[in-house]
Every structure is written in C-alpha cells, then in structure tokens.
Amino acid sequence: MENFLELANKRESCRKFDGRPVSREDLLKCVEAARLAPSACNSQPWKFIIVDDPALKTELCRAAFSAPYTASWPEKAGAIVVVISESGSFASKIGNLVRDTRYYLIDVGIAVEHFILQAAELGLGTCWMGWFNEKRVKKVLGLPSASRVDIIVPVGYPENKEPRRKIRKGIEETYKFNK
Numbered sequence: 671m672e673n674f675l676e677l678a679n680k681r682e683s684c685r686k687f688d689g690r691p692v693s694r695e696d697l698l699k700c701v702e703a704a705r706l707a708p709s710a711c712n713s714q715p716w717k718f719i720i721v722d723d724p725a726l727k728t729e730l731c732r733a734a735f736s737a738p739y740t741a742s743w744p745e746k747a748g749a750i751v752v753v754i755s756e757s758g759s760f761a762s763k764i765g766n767l768v769r770d771t772r773y774y775l776i777d778v779g780i781a782v783e784h785f786i787l788q789a790a791e792l793g794l795g796t797c798w799m800g801w802f803n804e805k806r807v808k809k810v811l812g813l814p815s816a817s818r819v820d821i822i823v824p825v826g827y828p829e830n831k832e833p834r835r836k837i838r839k840g841i842e843e844t845y846k847f848n849k
C-alpha cells in the first residue's frame with residue numbers, strides 16, 4: 671500500500687466472502703491497530719470478541735442476522751468480530767453529560783475504523799454492521815444482558831477483487847475553509 675488515501679479508497683464494504691479462514695496473526699494485527707486508537711480521556715471503551723470457531727460463527731450469524739435483520743452472507747466470513755462498547759471512564763461520562771454527547775460511541779467508531787483499515791491493508795474484506803439482533807448475539811456469546819454491542823464486523827477474504835466506485839458527496843460539499 672503506497673499511501674493512506676490509497677488505503678482509504680481500497681476499503682469498501684465486503685458482502686461476499688470466499689469462505690477461507692483468516693489467520694489469528696492477521697486478526698491480532700487488526701486488534702493492535704484498534705488498540706492504538708485515540709479515545710475521550712483515553713478511556714478505551716471497547717472490547718473485541720473474535721469468533722473464528724466455525725460452529726460458533728454459524729450459530730452467531732444465524733442469531734444475529736435472523737429476521738428482520740436477515741443476512742446470510744456474513745456466514746462465509748472467516749471471523750465475526752463483535753465489538754462491545756463499554757461506557758467509558760468517569761471523566762468521559764461527565765463529558766457526556768455536560769456536552770450531551772456519547773463519547774464512547776465516537777471512541778468505538780474510531781477503534782473499529784482502525785481495525786477495518788488495517789484489515790484492508792492486509793487484503794481482508796470487512797463490513798460495518800449495525801443492523802443485527804443484539805439480544806440474541808449476547809445470548810450466544812454469554813455476554814451480560816447489560817453489556818452493549820453496537821457494531822459487528824465480519825472479516826474475510828473478498829470473493830470480488832475489483833474495487834467498486836465510491837458513491838460519495840463531492841469534496842466541495844464536504845468542507846469549508848474558515849467560517
């Protein structure tokens with residue numbers, strides 16, 4: 671990979687995997703990239719549960735993506751990464767209240783994108799997924815019912831090697847200098 675813009679362009683949502691497993695070494699490189707992400711008050715409010723056991727992966731996918739969240743393609747990913755959002759440090763919670771925002775979601779978003787960009791650099795496909803049955807995911811993984819899972823990321827080898835054209839607003843709609 672030559673430079674960051676090339677990597678950002680290469681990353682796209684992959685919804686067709688070829689079924690090959692992903693090595694733990696590569697998965698851990700992605701976790702390492704996520705671990706280096708910044709977070710409000712450095713609270714690092716995330717945990718990555720990586721499901722690469724084939725039987726558990728199938729069970730998880732069927733629970734997560736059953737109607738009305740239907741999707742069968744994640745089953746062909748080599749691993750399913752379930753991201754637990756933790757509520758952040760005391761200081762960041764105070765920040766949430768004062769600013770009426772949810773810093774932990776911003777933090778988790780940055781960490782997941784680090785994960786995903788590292789995956790793209792390794793030639794792996796990923797897809798951000800926010801549409802799934804959270805209750806059933808927690809049940810399959812034995813997570814406490816009070817825990818939060820906001821994002822799931824299937825990771826695997828893309829079937830299609832040709833990059834898609836990015837559909838985005840024009841750059842002129844995206845920025846302003848000064849006021």
Ligand SMILES: Cc1cc2nc3c(=O)[nH]c(=O)nc-3n(C[C@H](O)[C@H](O)[C@H](O)COP(=O)(O)O)c2cc1C
Nearest residue numbers: 681682683684685797798799800801802821836837
């Ligand atoms: C927070 C978030 C949640 C998403 N949830 C889903 C999802 O549940 N299912 C899905 O197929 N794609 C999901 N996507 C992928 C978007 O549809 C995709 O990123 C967008 O259309 C741009 O396409 P690209 O990722 O290929 O550049 C999600 C993306 C984000 C950032």
